[in-house]
Amino acid sequence: MANEQLNALVLPDENGNFGKHGGKIGHPELARALAEIETGFRNIIQDADFISEMKRLQATYVGRPSPIYHARTLSQRGAQIYLKREDLNHTGAHKINHCIGEVLLAKKLGKKKVIAETGAGQHGVALATAAALLGLACEIHMGVVDIAKEHPNVSRMKILGAKIVPVSAGAGTLKEAVDSAFESYMGQLDDSMFAIGSVVGPAPYPEMVAYFQSIVGHEAREQFQTAYGGLPDEVIACVGGGSNALGLFNAFIDDKNVELVGVEPAGEGLDKPGRHAATMTLGKFGNIQGFNCYYLQEADGTPAAVHSIASGLDYPGVGPQHCHLKDSGRARYETATDAECLDAFMALSREEGIIPALESSHAVAYALRRAAQLDSSKRLLVNLSGRGDKDIDFVLEKITV
Numbered sequence: 001m002a003n004e005q006l007n008a009l010v011l012p013d014e015n016g017n018f019g020k021h022g023g024k025i026g027h028p029e030l031a032r033a034l035a036e037i038e039t040g041f042r043n044i045i046q047d048a049d050f051i052s053e054m055k056r057l058q059a060t061y062v063g064r065p066s067p068i069y070h071a072r073t074l075s076q077r078g079a080q081i082y083l084k085r086e087d088l089n090h091t092g093a094h095k096i097n098h099c100i101g102e103v104l105l106a107k108k109l110g111k112k113k114v115i116a117e118t119g120a121g122q123h124g125v126a127l128a129t130a131a132a133l134l135g136l137a138c139e140i141h142m143g144v145v146d147i148a149k150e151h152p153n154v155s156r157m158k159i160l161g162a163k164i165v166p167v168s169a170g171a172g173t174l175k176e177a178v179d180s181a182f183e184s185y186m187g188q189l190d191d192s193m194f195a196i197g198s199v200v201g202p203a204p205y206p207e208m209v210a211y212f213q214s215i216v217g218h219e220a221r222e223q224f225q226t227a228y229g230g231l232p233d234e235v236i237a238c239v240g241g242g243s244n245a246l247g248l249f250n251a252f253i254d255d256k257n258v259e260l261v262g263v264e265p266a267g268e269g270l271d272k273p274g275r276h277a278a279t280m281t282l283g284k285f286g287n288i289q290g291f292n293c294y295y296l297q298e299a300d301g302t303p304a305a306v307h308s309i310a311s312g313l314d315y316p317g318v319g320p321q322h323c324h325l326k327d328s329g330r331a332r333y334e335t336a337t338d339a340e341c342l343d344a345f346m347a348l349s350r351e352e353g354i355i356p357a358l359e360s361s362h363a364v365a366y367a368l369r370r371a372a373q374l375d376s377s378k379r380l381l382v383n384l385s386g387r388g389d390k391d392i393d394f395v396l397e398k399i400t401v
């Protein structure tokens with residue numbers, strides 16, 4: 001049966017493709033394991049017990065629905081700015097939405113453990129939280145460079161009971177952590193489930209993570225109509241792998257008058273290779289870590305080095321559904337630099353009393369720029385994907401307050 005939460009434009013064909021993007025894994029053993037996850041996923045989303053358990057946890061554990069807040073001071077720039085407050089979720093970001101779904105599925109499949117990679121530690125913390133809640137073991141692979149950088153999240157994962165596997169190969173960051181986590185998973189396919197942290201990777205992950213994140217857009221569309229009347233002119237979200245953006249966009253895809261805008265990190269500038277992560281803007285088509293998408297490449301096709309002030313956005317690839325939304329012309333992708341992101345971080349903190357994650361600040365940066373180009377009758381809805389507690393020390397090193 002079809003996945004009724006997702007718009008047809010972001011649903012895969014039987015080969016896991018969205019247009020020319022996406023795809024299934026070739027490796028036979030892994031393909032069998034991922035097919036088991038895919039079948040399990042298709043069954044549970046039709047299972048009344050699963051749906052009611054997920055709804056119970058969303059309401060009483062995560063704290064959903066998250067409100068939409070009209071940021072009136074920020075809106076003095078021109079267009080009205082509204083924030084979908086995913087930063088108010090338990091654990092402080094949108095990632096808990098798909099982590100609870102993935103761990104519930106793992107449990108349903110009889111698995112004892114979830115395995116994942118993490119970059120900044122946000123996915124690791126959300127997954128460790130869901131695993132603690134539902135009584136599964138949790139194994140998190142993390143580059144040694146990231147472990148040194150993201151100490152509070154490492155401590156959180158340890159306290160929550162996760163086992164952290166340090167990865168020293170290569171640059172010792174996210175990409176190597178993904179390889180290491182997959183290798184470990186290969187050795188324990190029967191007992192464990194791999195839990196990817198965004199709408200990336202081979203099928204069924206892009207569809208599955210989009211399904212679990214789609215609550216954001218379904219809630220937002222209804223809340224906006226009820227509280228403010230009609231629909232926003234633009235819905236805006238930052239894009240790393242693309243899960244928070246797709247979660248919001250999905251419900252608005254058929255609303256032809258609503259523009260969908262993803263915001264990518266321009267880092268230190270689009271003219272500086274290796275110092276940005278503007279995948280949709282400058283990436284080329286190819287296969288990265290088991291799926292097809294646009295990704296930032298060196299001349300020989302290997303993934304390029306990337307940078308963003310927001311560690312949750314510095315991945316050279318991007319989810320296949322976003323690539324397809326771009327090809328189809330339904331969504332457009334803009335950028336914000338590190339400097340614009342810091343300005344937006346401070347503006348939201350000082351003018352509204354909300355400290356946003358640096359990732360989310362990219363979406364806010366675009367919204368501030370855009371609001372000033374539009375009159376006060378226009379309405380922009382921004383996904384505030386996470387709170388900025390994790391970023392406060394870093395920001396104070398960059399600017400003087």
Ligand SMILES: *Cc1c(COP(=O)(O)O)cnc(C)c1O
Nearest residue numbers: 198240241242243244312359386
């Ligand atoms: C991880 C993260 C992101 C980026 O991931 P997407 O899959 O692109 O949403 C954005 N915001 C926050 C707060 C994050 O933790």
